[in-house]
Amino acid sequence: MAPEPPLLTMSGITKHFPGVRALDGVDLEVAPGEVHCVLGQNGAGKSTLIKVLAGAHRPDGGTIAWRGETVAPASPIAAMRLGIATIYQELDLVEGLSVAENVFLGHEPTSAGFVVRAGAARSATVGLLERLGHGEIDPGAPVGELSAAQRQIVSMARALSHEVRLIVMDEPSAALDPEEVRNLFRTVGDLTADGVAVVYISHRLEEIRRIGDRVTVIKDGRTVAGGLPAKSTSTDEVVRLMTGRDVAYVFPERPDPPAGPAAEPVLRVEGLAREGEFAPFDLELRPGEIVGLAGLVGSGRSEILETVYGARRPGAGRVLVDGVALRPGSVPAAVRAGLGLAPEERKAQGLLLMESVTRNVTLSTLSRFSRAGWLDRRRERSAARQETRGLSLRPDDPDAAIRTLSGGNQQKAVLARWLLRGCKVLLLDEPTRGVDIGARAELYAVIRRLADDGLAVLLVSSEVPEVLGLADRVLVLREGRVVHTADARELDEHRVLDLVMEGSPTA
Numbered sequence: 001m002a003p004e005p006p007l008l009t010m011s012g013i014t015k016h017f018p019g020v021r022a023l024d025g026v027d028l029e030v031a032p033g034e035v036h037c038v039l040g041q042n043g044a045g046k047s048t049l050i051k052v053l054a055g056a057h058r059p060d061g062g063t064i065a066w067r068g069e070t071v072a073p074a075s076p077i078a079a080m081r082l083g084i085a086t087i088y089q090e091l092d093l094v095e096g097l098s099v100a101e102n103v104f105l106g107h108e109p110t111s112a113g114f115v116v117r118a119g120a121a122r123s124a125t126v127g128l129l130e131r132l133g134h135g136e137i138d139p140g141a142p143v144g145e146l147s148a149a150q151r152q153i154v155s156m157a158r159a160l161s162h163e164v165r166l167i168v169m170d171e172p173s174a175a176l177d178p179e180e181v182r183n184l185f186r187t188v189g190d191l192t193a194d195g196v197a198v199v200y201i202s203h204r205l206e207e208i209r210r211i212g213d214r215v216t217v218i219k220d221g222r223t224v225a226g227g228l229p230a231k232s233t234s235t236d237e238v239v240r241l242m243t244g245r246d247v248a249y250v251f252p253e254r255p256d257p258p259a260g261p262a263a264e265p266v267l268r269v270e271g272l273a274r275e276g277e278f279a280p281f282d283l284e285l286r287p288g289e290i291v292g293l294a295g296l297v298g299s300g301r302s303e304i305l306e307t308v309y310g311a312r313r314p315g316a317g318r319v320l321v322d323g324v325a326l327r328p329g330s331v332p333a334a335v336r337a338g339l340g341l342a343p344e345e346r347k348a349q350g351l352l353l354m355e356s357v358t359r360n361v362t363l364s365t366l367s368r369f370s371r372a373g374w375l376d377r378r379r380e381r382s383a384a385r386q387e388t389r390g391l392s393l394r395p396d397d398p399d400a401a402i403r404t405l406s407g408g409n410q411q412k413a414v415l416a417r418w419l420l421r422g423c424k425v426l427l428l429d430e431p432t433r434g435v436d437i438g439a440r441a442e443l444y445a446v447i448r449r450l451a452d453d454g455l456a457v458l459l460v461s462s463e464v465p466e467v468l469g470l471a472d473r474v475l476v477l478r479e480g481r482v483v484h485t486a487d488a489r490e491l492d493e494h495r496v497l498d499l500v501m502e503g504s505p506t507a
């Protein structure tokens, strides 16, 4: 069989931003109907590359050939018209509009050249959602009311509302739980069976082998390997290409349980509950301990963390730090007592996008760097830099605007803030979402080291191996209830997945 001519060939693409060479000659070739994975460390240039393809960034140099012709998509709509759709890392739906309005935003369905009624958009949307296996989503519902997984489906329905031949997905699985990931993969399989090509970006390397056909690896804005076979290239090889070194992606060792009497719990949660979110929840967390909460999206894990932190008011129960009950529903009280939360939605809750890396890190410790009303900026910067260097945050520039950082590096800035603050109890919600494999190992080591120094950690993660590898003890949540508690060493991934999904209709 003669190889099919490529659908897309990007050659020598370059793009720089003030002070940053984001793309320094990237090549990418995609065949029709294949799943082509693009891998690279945080800041390697993946999102920038696909924004060039999507017409959101104009490249400085290089060429794009699409179905044999040179093109230069000048806007996302122009790219869509060519048949290239993009599901962004940060989804770009309009929250106040309905599902159907979002799907047909900017290109109402037409019939014989006439724009047809809203009813047609609605029924066309229903058809698209059904094609994606999500007929349960109401086309009239405001997008703001949908879950992360559902929004992604809407974004895909919008892509399919055009005649697409290529769908680019930038870390689509980052916000999904294992079952939703399975649905996503089924959708990807259906698309490629229809001849649609998929460019798939992810930091979860096990996904590459599951759905990828070929792999392109980008490092520092350059293609270091193009079109490797996904199934037969080893993870070690891919990681070496991405990072330029061998990475031991092992979890740090757990300390032996201390002899003698156990320390007093620093955090005690007693019967904490919120109607409709989670049933009475109890926990004792000791200094040096890492406890993981495993459960599906919607199992109540983030809600528990936020309620402990005072960001949600409990319906019942209380939270004690060092034996002292906190004022319910008060974040300042929780922070004063020594609680820190690194939230899941770093954009919405964690970051000041217009500020520098330094200020984002020192945000909750600013008073430490002021004397008599004067802010000592040099001390502020060097304190922030010490934390960000410990996490290998890139670029290593304390004055860079946080919004220009890649997704994974923004996550590191959120963590650096709490490390600098030095809290007693750190609540981590999806701490490695979007963080590359090299940086993950570093992050795990940092978290364990902090625990060894006496920090208590409560960890929520969708990635079961992460919970099992990092935590000492694991609580498994299902529909707002703890259904199992065990030493992490006594559990394995299959057992946890069985526990989190038992009784759910699609298990």
Ligand SMILES: Nc1ncnc2c1ncn2[C@@H]1O[C@H](COP(=O)(O)OP(=O)(O)OP(=O)(O)O)[C@@H](O)[C@H]1O
Residues within 6 Å of the ligand: 017, 018, 020, 021, 022, 040, 041, 042, 043, 044, 045, 046, 047, 048, 049, 394, 395, 403, 404, 405, 406, 407, 408, 409, 434, 436
């Ligand atoms: N608008 C911008 N202004 C300035 N620099 C930018 C801008 N967008 C991206 N960059 C820089 O370009 C480089 C590549 O970023 P990009 O977002 O493409 O990385 P990525 O590979 O998608 O990383 P991640 O895995 O963390 O999402 C980074 O150094 C980033 O800081």
Ligand SMILES: [Mg+2]
Residues within 6 Å of the ligand: 046, 047, 048, 089, 170, 406, 407
């Ligand atoms: Mg990115």
